[in-house]
Amino acid sequence: MSSKRRADLTTGSVRGHLIRMMLPMILGLLAMMSINMVDTWFVAQLGTEQLAAMSFTFPVIMVLISVGIGVMAGTSSVISRVIGSGDEKRVRRLCTDSIILTSLFAIVFAAIGLLTIDSLFRLLGADDLLLPLIRQYMTVWYLGYIVFLVPMAGMGAIRATGDTKRQSNLMIVAAVINLVLDPILIFGWLGFPALGIEGAALASVIGRGATMILGYRVLLDKELLTFERARLAEIIQSWKDILHVGLPAIGTNLIIPLGTGVLLSMVAVYGPTAVAGYGAATRVESLLQVIFYALSGVIGPFVGQNLGAGRCDRIKEAQIQSAILSVCVGVVLAVVVVLFATPLISLFSDQKDVINNGTLYLFIVPLSLGPAGIIMVINAAFNGLGKPMPAVAVSTIRMFLVMVPASWIGGQLFGLGGIYCGLALANIIAAILAFKWFSSSILSKTVEQSAT
Numbered sequence: 442m443s444s445k446r447r448a449d450l451t452t453g454s455v456r457g458h459l460i461r462m463m464l465p466m467i468l469g470l471l472a473m474m475s476i477n478m479v480d481t482w483f484v485a486q487l488g489t490e491q492l493a494a495m496s497f498t499f500p501v502i503m504v505l506i507s508v509g510i511g512v513m514a515g516t517s518s519v520i521s522r523v524i525g526s527g528d529e530k531r532v533r534r535l536c537t538d539s540i541i542l543t544s545l546f547a548i549v550f551a552a553i554g555l556l557t558i559d560s561l562f563r564l565l566g567a568d569d570l571l572l573p574l575i576r577q578y579m580t581v582w583y584l585g586y587i588v589f590l591v592p593m594a595g596m597g598a599i600r601a602t603g604d605t606k607r608q609s610n611l612m613i614v615a616a617v618i619n620l621v622l623d624p625i626l627i628f629g630w631l632g633f634p635a636l637g638i639e640g641a642a643l644a645s646v647i648g649r650g651a652t653m654i655l656g657y658r659v660l661l662d663k664e665l666l667t668f669e670r671a672r673l674a675e676i677i678q679s680w681k682d683i684l685h686v687g688l689p690a691i692g693t694n695l696i697i698p699l700g701t702g703v704l705l706s707m708v709a710v711y712g713p714t715a716v717a718g719y720g721a722a723t724r725v726e727s728l729l730q731v732i733f734y735a736l737s738g739v740i741g742p743f744v745g746q747n748l749g750a751g752r753c754d755r756i757k758e759a760q761i762q763s764a765i766l767s768v769c770v771g772v773v774l775a776v777v778v779v780l781f782a783t784p785l786i787s788l789f790s791d792q793k794d795v796i797n798n799g800t801l802y803l804f805i806v807p808l809s810l811g812p813a814g815i816i817m818v819i820n821a822a823f824n825g826l827g828k829p830m831p832a833v834a835v836s837t838i839r840m841f842l843v844m845v846p847a848s849w850i851g852g853q854l855f856g857l858g859g860i861y862c863g864l865a866l867a868n869i870i871a872a873i874l875a876f877k878w879f880s881s882s883i884l885s886k887t888v889e890q891s892a893t
Contacts, residue, residue, distance in 0.1 A: 450603050450743050451525060451750040455758045459739060462605045466735035469609030472616035474728045476648070479616075480641045481724045483623045485789045491638050492790065493713045494574035496720025497567050500702040501554075501579070505586065507694030508550060509593035512543050514741065514824045515687025516597035521742040522827065524601060525749020533667040536598040536660065538679035543594040547587035554583040565702060566709040577639040585646030588653045595656045598665050601742045607659050611652045618648035689829030693820060693836045700840030707852055707860050711798070715857060718798025721789035725799075726807060729774050733814030736763055737821035744825030753886050756822070760879060763818045771811020778807045802861050809865040812872030819875040826886070831878050839871035 450458050485492045516539040523531050562575050596608050622644035629635030636643065660666050708719045740763060747755045778785070786799035816839065820832035844867035851859025 450521075450746040451752055451755070455743075455755050456762055458603075458743060459736070459759060459762065462603060462739035462743070463732075463735045465606040465609035466738050467731055469605070469612035470731045470734050470738070471728070472609075472613040474731060475616050476619045476645060478724055478728060479620055479623055480645065481721065482789060483627050484638055484641050485721070487627070487637055489713060489717055489790070489792060489795065490570060491574055492717045492720060492795075494567070494571045494638060495578065495641070496716050497562055497565055497571060497575055497705070498578055498582075499720060499723065500565070500698040500705055501561065502582065503698030503701065504695055505550060505554070506589065506593075507698060508546055508691055509543065509590040510694045511687045511689075511691025512539060512546070512590075512683065513593040513597035513600075514690035514821070514829075515539075515683040515685065516594050517601045517741050518686040518745050518824050518827060519682045520598055520601035521745025521825065522749040525746040530667075532598075533665060534671065534675065535679050535682065536595070536665040537667050538671075538676050539594040539598065539683050540591060540666075541676065542680050542683065543591045544587065547590040551583045551586040554586070555580065558583075566706050571713075574638050577637070578642045581639055581642035581646060585642075585649070588646060588650040592649065592653045592656045595660050595665075599656075599659060599663065600738060601745065602663060602665075603742060603746075604663070605739060611656055611659070614655060615648040615652040618651055619644050622647055686824050686827060686829045689833045690824055693829070693832045696833070696836040696840050700844055703840075703845050704848060704860065704864065707848060708857065711857055714792060714794035715798045717790060717792075718786065718795045718800075719802060721786050721795065722799040722802035722806075724789070725778070725785050725803060726810075729778060729807060729810060730814065730817075732770050733767060733810075733817045736766065736814070737817040740818050741821045741825035744822050745827075748826055748886070753883055756826075756886075757880075757883050760819070760822060760876075760883065763822075764815050764876060767814035767818060768811040771809075771814055774810050775807045778803050798857065801858055805858060805861040806865050806868075809868035812868040815872040816868065816875050819872075819879045822879055823882070826882060828882060831875075831882065835871055835875045835878065838874065839867045843867040843870050 481492070481495060484495050516535065520532050520535050523535065558576050558579050559572060562572060562579075567575055592611070596611070599605075599608050623641060624630050625633050626636050626640030626644050627638070628640075657666075705716070705719070708715050740759060743759055744756050747753070747759075782800045782803035783796060785803065786796045789799070790796060816835065820835060823829055823832040844864050846863075847866050848860045848863030851861075851863040853859070855862070
């Protein structure tokens with residue numbers, strides 16, 4: 442892999458690198474998040490039951506995507522550190538083996554998912570009215586799981602080289618295809634059969650399939666794949682290196698949807714309109730978080746390359762600048778969403794109860810958007826250091842030691858609004874913990890490198 446095909450993040454302006462990498466990521470992530478928004482909007486036109494059914498799939502899909510995010514984080518972390526040390530052959534081996542690993546994961550988890558649809562969603566609180574709709578959606582989604590998972594490993598490798606523009610382009614392609622196919626497949630336009638909620642899942646699968654094909658072309662162009670025969674021991678070593686960060690990262694990302702699933706079960710007590718409002722509001726919230734997702738996506742490779750080059754001073758500077766940006770952006774977004782909460786939810790439903798319930802969420806939870814952004818960035822930075830366990834601990838404390846009990850108590854005292862206050866409180870407490878913990882880790886790394 443020639444130097445012309447990757448960016449050196451160990452020299453030059455810290456802020457410049459972060460912004461240069463972040464801007465394409467924002468566009469790409471907006472495109473990917475628009476898939477969820479577009480799917481939700483079209484499905485909402487089918488009725489409240491369909492919207493509620495899709496809302497029940499959110500935490501499960503988050504769990505499944507978390508597997509890919511974990512492998513992507515592990516791939517990006519180890520490859521960025523190897524790039525920093527200059528071992529190009531090892532970079533190609535790691536990327537290739539990560540593709541093999543995610544393919545195996547996709548086959549196994551899809552098979553398990555297909556066998557457990559009814560039992561899992563009954564556990565989450567879905568009733569007999571919603572289960573057939575959920576089954577239609579998730580069957581297609583599970584069958585196409587491989588086209589969601591495998592490209593994530595490739596994107597982790599591309600991102601490790603400092604190239605976020607091509608990754609962004611791949612995301613945009615998937616979003617455009619999904620936007621075009623959604624109304625065609627959901628409502629039966631242009632002579633196609635009206636597939637309803639099943640059509641939304643199929644449109645997503647086709648869009649991600651195109652991303653997988655184009656992604657392989659990018660990997661080949663950047664010389665990130667190898668076709669040399671490898672010994673089994675080499676492949677297993679690659680998997681160990683990737684999963685050293687990947688497994689805890691999967692755990693970190695699994696903790697969030699598991700906690701969200703518990704939160705959803707609390708919300709479900711208030712009925713289908715509460716679930717539908719919650720689903721619409723969380724879709725809006727995910728779009729608002731795009732800058733934080735983009736920043737967390739670029740901080741890992743930046744930390745990894747600079748760690749490999751022994752530049753802890755640059756890592757510390759990136760931490761501080763990222764935190765300041767998260768707080769400032771969070772304040773602006775909170776003001777905007779509070780002012781426009783009702784119109785935003787009205788885009789998804791015209792039912793008064795759904796609008797009121799969704800608006801309630803947007804009046805409370807986005808006030809903690811800045812802290813939530815800090816958590817995302819610091820957790821990704823820990824992965825870049827090759828120290829994923831603090832991120833697992835922060836996420837566990839946030840979701841299960843703070844959010845779940847605080848939301849339960851809030852719900853008992855103040856109803857649905859109290860549940861959402863518990864979530865906001867968890868974001869603030871976890872952000873303070875994450876920032877202090879990472880600062881301590883950087884100090885330790887600095888002392889360690891000075892000693893050597």
